[in-house]
Amino acid sequence: MIGIEAIGTYLPARRIDNLERAAGFDCDEEFVENKLGVLEISQAAEDEDAFSLAANAVEDLRARTGLEMDEIEVLVLVTQTPGKLIPHVSARLHGEIGLTDRCACFDISLGCSGYVYALTVVKALMEAQGFRRGLIVTSDPYSKIVDAGDRNTAMLFGDAATATLLSDRPVFEIGRTTMKTRGASHRELMSTDSGNLHMNGRAVFTFCAQNVPPDIREAAELNGVTVEDIDLFLVHQGSKFIVDTIRNRLGLSEEKMPFGAVAYGNTVSSSIPLLLAERVASPESRRIMISGFGVGLSWASSLLTRVA
Template sequence: MKVILNNLQVKAVVSWLPENRLEMISLGKIYGDAEVVSVMKATGVERVRVADVDMCSSDMCQKAAEVLIEREGIDKNEIDGLVFVSQTTDWILPATSISLQDRLGLNQDTVCIDIHYGCSGYIYGMLQAATWISTGACKNVLVLSGDTTSRMMNPNDKSLRMVFGDCGTATLVSVGTSRMGFHIQSDGSGADRLIVPAGGFRTPISEKTSQLVWDEDKNGRTQNDLFMDGMAIFNFAITKVHKNVNSIIEEMQWAKEDVGFYAIHQANEFMVNYVRKKLKVAVDIAPTNCRDYGNTGPATIPLLLSDVCSQQQYDLKKTIMCGFGVGLSWGSVAVDLSETKFYEPINK
């Protein structure tokens, strides 16, 4: 799907991080120092944030949204849309976005929706917000994206524990004078490459699904835990993502050399740099920050923006954001962020 939507503006981006830091090197006492150093070298991830056991992704997103509303001086009654992007929702039902409408004190005329996506989810959230605004349905939409991926991982699975972190973010999309271009693609044949096999209605949690199984790389997990075929995801990303990005640049009729910033999903440092090289763009306009935060799922792109763009000046007039992962799904957004306010991550 390709579409260009008009009369839009991304007004502000805020990220909220849990205070708990997990230093990867500290896991040497569990997995062995040599193994930990090897994984750190491969991924570039040195530390992640881990939410408290009683904190949900909605709590982190709520905190980010409250900061955004306060600092931007927004009248809550002027917010008429809320999109919650997360794989770690509060309940199977009702939708967590409905709960957040009440918790944030928003007007009851606010339209709310959950989008159950991970690493590509921010792109979907922005599409939903942009669609509501460009059709005239809404004027100000909060896109809240985040995950507590730490809850889905088995502690015996070092391949995931040393990559994923937790974070919540808030982005305000409003009526404006700019346009946003989207290119989103899907391939459900790869659904089993990144999955929590049990826990839904197809395979309910049972004694059988709760049995711990060890793979050939000595990672232990149950069917109730997150599973990722890392090599398959890597091959998918380096094959598909750059083509998707180049396609939306062409659709927008931009010259590639005029794109001033690339916000690439922070899967890990190695993968981001590989995608960047496939795009043939310089490292200074496609930065990484997963060294300090790991892969925070649907929060990586707004976390990157609030982290690096609040500290350093970039040419954001023509910006590309791209996400890829679970589904399999991948997509890009071409957007003007030159007037966007970026706030340094809370608890950085």
């Protein structure tokens, strides 16, 4: 059985204080603290990009686990902000961290649903191929495509990367996954001709509020449990307001569905593994529901179960 063994993370050192600049965006402290929920966003330095953030996350994973790179049989990198389009970022990372020629390597272009999709795809691939060790890296420096003057996005998105080790010695088993797409609504969250990110906040909010709660219930049912059986819900950290809305619609407590992106913001494909990394070593949560949603528009939910 292939599942999650460990997670490494990387957050750039630079922080932008949202409270200091709130007035410039015609909003107040109450809005920043209770609606956005993001007091600071993490931001990559000028010379950092998806590749360098990813390399730092893998280095953190290596420091945590003592992982030998020649054991890795597949590397998949999730990003929508690769910088250079050719070659794929995972190929550059493959060379940087010293993986072998026998290691399969490709990128997945997905945003906030990307981690849940990638877990499902890579687990299936590894089990089909008989692989024992694989890496999923998420890396999205959205600051490179966010218009610094755009109220809808500039105060929200933070930069980060994570590296998840999948192996045959898992801490978490990966359950069955819902994987959905509504391509007809792709214009609500997309890059414009200028390359900047455009987000129709109302449309994205409505999409999340109406589709994510039933999707979580469906994923629970798919895995033979009910919402009440689940210890913790780690959903994409779009904003505090969207997490609160999803939580209220499911009738859950803040403890069961926390908002944890206060100090770094919405980190796209990295938001779920950033929260999950803290929980790998702590045994209190046996069943964890993860749910990602965003660009596409797409959404996906899956159940992680701690291996006894």
